[in-house]
Amino acid sequence: MYESLARLQPVILAGSNSSRMGYNKVFAKFGGDTLIETIYTMLRFSFEREPIVVTDNAQLLKNFEPLKDATIVEDKYPGHNTLGAVATAMESSDAENFFVIGVDMPFLSLVVLERMVAAQGIASVVVPMLNGEDICLHAIYNRSLLPIMKEKIANGEKLLHSFYKEVSLLQIPLQPDSFEADIFIDINTPEDLAYAQEHFKEVHEKDTEKILIHKQ
Numbered sequence: 001m002y003e004s005l006a007r008l009q010p011v012i013l014a015g016s017n018s019s020r021m022g023y024n025k026v027f028a029k030f031g032g033d034t035l036i037e038t039i040y041t042m043l044r045f046s047f048e049r050e051p052i053v054v055t056d057n058a059q060l061l062k063n064f065e066p067l068k069d070a071t072i073v074e075d076k077y078p079g080h081n082t083l084g085a086v087a088t089a090m091e092s093s094d095a096e097n098f099f100v101i102g103v104d105m106p107f108l109s110l111v112v113l114e115r116m117v118a119a120q121g122i123a124s125v126v127v128p129m130l131n132g133e134d135i136c137l138h139a140i141y142n143r144s145l146l147p148i149m150k151e152k153i154a155n156g157e158k159l160l161h162s163f164y165k166e167v168s169l170l171q172i173p174l175q176p177d178s179f180e181a182d183i184f185i186d187i188n189t190p191e192d193l194a195y196a197q198e199h200f201k202e203v204h205e206k207d208t209e210k211i212l213i214h215k216q
């Protein structure tokens with residue numbers, strides 16, 4: 001089932017602004033662990049390649065015991081946010097395709113992921129789309145994007161989708177109000193965290209076959 005994910009390089013963006021959360025959300029408690037552990041473990045068990053964690057403070061994460069064996073790289077383009085972080089990941093791995101997820105998105109749908117994986121190779125970005133919005137931090141990026149990303153960085157850009165209009169892009173539409181769409185929660189505030197915690201229980205009860213969660 002997970003065979004098609006084998007070549008993908010999973011990447012967790014774990015920068016630590018967290019201004020809406022009020023504390024570093026990387027360490028927010030989620031499902032008994034922290035968000036970073038939840039995602040890291042989930043990806044480790046689901047992908048063949050070891051996840052790369054990209055952060056603006058590598059030492060902080062290296063000192064965190066549950067990540068002691070993790071590959072943690074520090075942003076090579078500080079101040080260039082998610083755009084710089086993905087470029088950093090590409091420069092730290094020889095992989096062709098990168099599955100990029102934010103540390104604040106603790107669920108993965110196998111159904112959506114399989115659709116994305118099937119589409120990789122057709123376009124240089126494969127991104128789920130919900131209500132007309134691209135979910136940039138749950139998407140697959142091809143290495144061929146690196147030059148345009150670096151060009152954007154040189155021009156002062158920070159946003160990952162700054163180059164979307166200039167490259168081949170495949171959007172995977174999600175049905176609003178569906179179970180699939182429901183798991184695309186990103187956690188920005190304490191209220192989001194409380195909601196996701198509640199949702200976490202529901203997801204467990206509902207459909208663990210289709211959802212990758214860290215519990216094995």
Ligand SMILES: Nc1nc2c(ncn2[C@@H]2O[C@H](COP(=O)(O)OP(=O)(O)OP(=O)(O)O)[C@@H](O)[C@H]2O)c(=O)[nH]1
Nearest residue numbers: 013014015017018019020054055081085102103104
């Ligand atoms: N490595 C890295 N990750 C980042 C950076 N900026 C944002 N991220 C990650 O990208 C994801 C989405 O970022 P935001 O939702 O804007 O999170 P944030 O900037 O920490 O939070 P706010 O300050 O509330 O906007 C989160 O997983 C962040 O950890 C960055 O400069 N470097």
